[in-house]
Amino acid sequence: MTAQVSDDRRADLKIVGNGTSNGGIFNKVKVVGEGEINGDVDCRTLNCTGTLEVDGGLRIEVLKAKGTIAVTGPMSGEELNLTGNLSVRSGLKAGKARLNGEIRIEGGIAGEDIGLFGSCELTGNCQAERLRIKGALQTQGTINAEQVELAMFGRSQAGEIVGGQIRIAPHPTWKWVSLFKSWGTPELQATVIEGDVIRLENTVADIVRGGDVSIGPGCRIRLVEYTKHYHQDPNAEVGEHLNVWRNEE
Amino acid sequence: MTEELISKKELLDLTGISYGQLYRWKRKNLIPEQWFIRKSSFTGQETFFPREKMLQRIDRILGMKDDLSLDALADVFSPSPGDIRLSVGELLERNIVTSTSLNLYIETAGKSEGMSLLGFDQMLTVYVLDKLLQSGDISLEEGRLLVQTLEEYLPGLAGKECGVHLTRKMGVAAFILVPGDVEIYMDRSVRTVARLSLARCTEELKLLVSGSEG
Secondary structure: OHHHHHHOOOEEEEEEEEEEEOOEEEEEEEEEEEEEEEOOEEEEEEEEEEEEEEEOOEEEEEEEEEEEEEEOOOEEEEEEEEEEEEEEOOOEEEEEEEEEEEEEEOOOEEEEEEEEEEEEEEOOOEEEEEEEEEEEEEEOOEEEEEEEEEEEOOOEEEEEEEEEEEEEEEOOOHHHOHHHHOOOOOOEEEEEEEEEEEEEOOEEEEEEEEEEEEEOOOOEEEEEEEEEEEEEOOOOEEEEEEEOOOOOO | OOOOEEEHHHHHHHHOOOHHHHHHHHHOOOOOHHHOEEEEEOOEEEEEEEHHHHHHHHHHHHHHOOOOOHHHHHHHHOOOOOOOOEEHHHHHHOOOOOHHHHHHHHHHHOOOOOOOEEOHHHHHHHHHHHHHHHHOOOOHHHHHHHHHHHHHHHHHHOOOOEEEEEEEEOOEEEEEEEEOOOOOOOOOOOEEEEEEEHHHHHHHHHHHHHHOOO
16 A cells, blocks of 8 residues: 555656666656666556667566567566567566567566467476467477467477467468468477367477377377377378376266 | 375376366466476376375365365465464464463563564464474473574575474484475484474465464
8 A cells, every 4th residue: 555655656767769777666668769777677657669678677567569678687567568579588477468579588488368479489488378379489498378379480399388278280371471481381399298178280299198189280299198089180190199097077 | 215206197097187277286386396207207208296295285276176266275385474464362262273382482482462463484383383292292391492493494484395303312302494395314313203394384374274264
């Protein structure tokens, strides 16, 4: 309650053209042009058109950005919208995020509803209730989400993908847009994929385990273990598929 | 002594939960990351869990998930202290601890009756003391020692798993706090009289405190 009082005294920060700030607690932060902030920033809204570099942590409630944002510390926010470049060095926490463009996150992602559209390079683990990726994904870590949707343009790589429902396929428009063909066949390489419902296309994996598993065209899987249903496309290669442990509830 | 492990496959088979549930609970921190032990096996990499802890935890989650939300459950299992405060009277009234242990605590820690609200750390100390006293493992004198030890180090251990060991050698008692609750090895004449996990106690205490409220 006391925070509320001091909240009302938060000032705004505006950087137009070329500017530097030492950070702090703000109400609104607006950057048009090139901004550089040396220190932690905590603000309600951040509007950025252009480039913003933060040497420190960034905490926002609502972010709207077009351009480049680079954060060396951790970044967190309730609602994040960005088109352009985002680079975070010490982890990203978000309620709802729509990030378009080139996304590079080190230190993992934790969030509720995360949408990444473009090329994403992640280190660390990614946790979300809903994770949608359109584009190419590069990570060695684990992706854990209730719903994972990966619509690929270009080659993707992941360590483990686990969760409730997992759908991996080339983006539907990929076949029709010749521009993307130069990026190579969209294909995911993963070590382990585990979930209740799994739908895979163009996926190369060592082990796939799940309840209801469907292996679509273009997949190469060494071992599939399933409990309920199994479907395999004629254009998929599966080394071995086993129906393990019938534990009907 | 190494812990007995259970493979993920066996666990799911035994408990009847699905991959989705397992990973949902992991995301909500109902199952700590450290319990996911990766080992290579003949089928590639497999994940194992500490058998006893895991089966017990899943059993409790399954038992409570209909009454509590996942977030409330996460709170119960989280080793970090809650922000609950209770008065001395309430602690006694709700049979959370006995008056013997409470009196011993007040006497040792030098809390005056006036400021009778106990924070979580303090409640935890009394709870651990009460547990050990009731089991007959320690004497009142050793109880004092325990209170002093916990009072001194508990704040620094907040939110971490920690084991409490009571050892005796030639009749002399010593309390050892073991962060991470790992195994410790001592010479043969040392006898471990009692061993408790602070995380487990935290969990039990939280359930007691919130359970009798509703």
